[in-house]
Amino acid sequence: MEIKSPTFKNNSAEALKDVNLQKALGKVRTGFIEKRAQAADALPEFEDLRDRARDIKDHVLDHLDLYLERYTEKVEAAGGHVHWAETAEDARNQIMEICRRLNARTVTKGKSMITEEIGLNEFFEQNGVTPVETDLGEYIIQLRGEHPSHIIAPAVHVTKDQVEEDFRRAHTQFDPKRNLDEPTTLLGEARAVLRQKYFDADVGITGANFLIAETGTSIIVTNEGNGDLTQTLPKAHIVVASIEKIVPTLEDVSQILRVLARSATGQDMSVYTTFSTGPKRDDDPDGPGEYHVILLDNGRSSMLGSDYQDMLRCIRCGACMNHCPVYHAVGGHAYGWVYPGPMGAVLTPSLIGVDQSGHLPNASTFCGRCEAVCPMRIPLPKMMRHWREREFERNLNSATARYGLGVWAYFAKRPSLYQFMTGLGMRTLGLLGRTKGRFKGLPLAGGWTKYRDLPAPEGKTFQQQWAERQKAKRKEAA
Amino acid sequence: MSSSPPAGPRVGLFVTCLVDLFRPSVGFAAVKLMEDAGCTVEVPAAQTCCGQPAFNSGDRKDAREIAEQVIRAFEPYDYVVAPSGSCAGMLKRHYPELFQDDPQAHERAENFAGKVHELVSFLTDVLNVTSVDAAFRGSVTYHDSCSGLRELGVKDQPRKLLKTVDGLEIKEMRDPDVCCGFGGTFCVKYPDISNKIVSEKTNTIRETGAGTLLAGDLGCLMNMAGKLKREGSAIEVRHVAEVLAGMTDAPAIGEKGKG
Numbered sequence A: 001m002e003i004k005s006p007t008f009k010n011n012s013a014e015a016l017k018d019v020n021l022q023k024a025l026g027k028v029r030t031g032f033i034e035k036r037a038q039a040a041d042a043l044p045e046f047e048d049l050r051d052r053a054r055d056i057k058d059h060v061l062d063h064l065d066l067y068l069e070r071y072t073e074k075v076e077a078a079g080g081h082v083h084w085a086e087t088a089e090d091a092r093n094q095i096m097e098i099c100r101r102l103n104a105r106t107v108t109k110g111k112s113m114i115t116e117e118i119g120l121n122e123f124f125e126q127n128g129v130t131p132v133e134t135d136l137g138e139y140i141i142q143l144r145g146e147h148p149s150h151i152i153a154p155a156v157h158v159t160k161d162q163v164e165e166d167f168r169r170a171h172t173q174f175d176p177k178r179n180l181d182e183p184t185t186l187l188g189e190a191r192a193v194l195r196q197k198y199f200d201a202d203v204g205i206t207g208a209n210f211l212i213a214e215t216g217t218s219i220i221v222t223n224e225g226n227g228d229l230t231q232t233l234p235k236a237h238i239v240v241a242s243i244e245k246i247v248p249t250l251e252d253v254s255q256i257l258r259v260l261a262r263s264a265t266g267q268d269m270s271v272y273t274t275f276s277t278g279p280k281r282d283d284d285p286d287g288p289g290e291y292h293v294i295l296l297d298n299g300r301s302s303m304l305g306s307d308y309q310d311m312l313r314c315i316r317c318g319a320c321m322n323h324c325p326v327y328h329a330v331g332g333h334a335y336g337w338v339y340p341g342p343m344g345a346v347l348t349p350s351l352i353g354v355d356q357s358g359h360l361p362n363a364s365t366f367c368g369r370c371e372a373v374c375p376m377r378i379p380l381p382k383m384m385r386h387w388r389e390r391e392f393e394r395n396l397n398s399a400t401a402r403y404g405l406g407v408w409a410y411f412a413k414r415p416s417l418y419q420f421m422t423g424l425g426m427r428t429l430g431l432l433g434r435t436k437g438r439f440k441g442l443p444l445a446g447g448w449t450k451y452r453d454l455p456a457p458e459g460k461t462f463q464q465q466w467a468e469r470q471k472a473k474r475k476e477a478a
Numbered sequence B: 001m002s003s004s005p006p007a008g009p010r011v012g013l014f015v016t017c018l019v020d021l022f023r024p025s026v027g028f029a030a031v032k033l034m035e036d037a038g039c040t041v042e043v044p045a046a047q048t049c050c051g052q053p054a055f056n057s058g059d060r061k062d063a064r065e066i067a068e069q070v071i072r073a074f075e076p077y078d079y080v081v082a083p084s085g086s087c088a089g090m091l092k093r094h095y096p097e098l099f100q101d102d103p104q105a106h107e108r109a110e111n112f113a114g115k116v117h118e119l120v121s122f123l124t125d126v127l128n129v130t131s132v133d134a135a136f137r138g139s140v141t142y143h144d145s146c147s148g149l150r151e152l153g154v155k156d157q158p159r160k161l162l163k164t165v166d167g168l169e170i171k172e173m174r175d176p177d178v179c180c181g182f183g184g185t186f187c188v189k190y191p192d193i194s195n196k197i198v199s200e201k202t203n204t205i206r207e208t209g210a211g212t213l214l215a216g217d218l219g220c221l222m223n224m225a226g227k228l229k230r231e232g233s234a235i236e237v238r239h240v241a242e243v244l245a246g247m248t249d250a251p252a253i254g255e256k257g258k259g
């Protein structure tokens, strides 16, 4: 996928002007938040579960090699194959090899951010394989030639009216005058179109929410059931998952599942939680003939032991972006790569480099709402700050910003000089602003006054007035 | 014989740079509130800013040096109090983090952090103040500034005290806990996004019909006041301490002096 993070500022300016996008983002601002709050409030042990979920993943990350090994053994014992992919390219090639061997023309796909990360759809198209997205949201954006703008609601940036237009354009087999007013009618139409594709597909690809080391099982959670058909009907099921998806036991997974859906959509559980272990066995009524797992690293192992290790606890629930004022303002595409919102602001620099994505960890008010709702208690603002530190160390931020900060810090470290200078400055500003109480424009304050007035200072600084008051008191006492 | 009053706790007021420069009346309101509650308030001269601009810009070295300066200046006091959740959060939560690699300095920062409080929660939670002696005619709406709320748990405390102000009515806004878009240097680095966020905020403020907006952080207040004034709104904006101290004769933030 093309990286557009360097133009974050332009992307967001465009997003702010996009009427449809702004209308669509309204849903995020209200729906998700209320539902999560209700679900969290309704479960007394929710906060304890968050602690437990965090601890489980921390334990895994400290022993990742061990669990990966155990997992691999179990997958192979069940008749599946594990392929280690160090880079996105490795993963694409491994997937392609399987598809070639099976003469695959059509591949159905369940919702998966990892396949976005490795740019699988574009790669398939270049190689004569047709990918069919089966998740409704993914299907919509595939029709539109777009990428997901949210990790659990890929088409959240699209309005219902836009979907209707897309369906009329793409589904020419149906009566052009049909009524598509109801969202359920749209869903029904997508189902009808997709149904045959499940049977046509040679290979089914899904991501994984978890990989269980104890049993060699991959788990996906969905609300549409599309993942089940994707992974059971074709000749082969390929799971594409990153290495940190490992969880030791079924018991551990069931703990984390209790916070996942509640944090994501406010559901107690997603509608479908599907477990797959190996290919079809002789006495199974159905299932894929082959079962493959592509285990992708793509930079994650270098996060282990670094300031960013905690990010690997992420279970992709999307709560952080659902609660983020910056995401609410500009949506997911502005972030310019696969992962948007606060989790993207931390993960993207780890995966594609902070020199390309430096805006992301900077474009945060540090309001802390993401960390407050993250079920895995990932300290997102703190890690964004660590990225700012890396940038500062490497001189990646703008010369003006560095200069300004340098001058300010010089004075901030010299209190008497600071008080002398600010005393003069504020008195002047106070006099200038006295008649109106505020400034509509001021040299060097354009970033502020473009959109808001700058309240004028009262005049003398607190320190000046305090010193005068103390002096007067001393006189009185003498 | 000197008539020294009963000492009470000795509090070092961390004025905060914005209050010092833009709105000293907030500082004096803080002093009054704490003196009324029996504290001896002092203002160490060796203070400028808490260092958050450096810390949040990734400049750890300057942030550390400023932190050392603040810790040194305030170590003699029983308590360190700031009329800002953001600066108090910096002192209390982030100073120890800055010295993580130096056990001795870290311990010193931890001890210091233990004495730090945001003004309103200091009054209620430490000094057990349950009411204030102040009057205010009109309705107010209160915005929860992010750091105070999420780093320090300041939420009910200001509302509890505001309810004891004679004549004051609270009209809650929708989502008072949603960021106003200030974010320190964020608002000038990403002015378009910041503007969008503050515009949503001023919408919810106007919807309440309240005549006055209050909050506990001058940065947020200047942001929201600046936007409200640019929109031509007549809503007055003040720091919560001004109302609690009954010191509302100074013009509101961004308003011209009367007469």
Ligand code: SF4
Pocket (backbone or CB within 6 Å): A313, A314, A315, A316, A317, A318, A319, A320, A321, A342, A343, A370, A373, A374, A375, A376, A377, A378
């Ligand atoms: S960072 Fe936390 S809140 Fe965001 S997607 Fe990951 S687990 Fe969910």
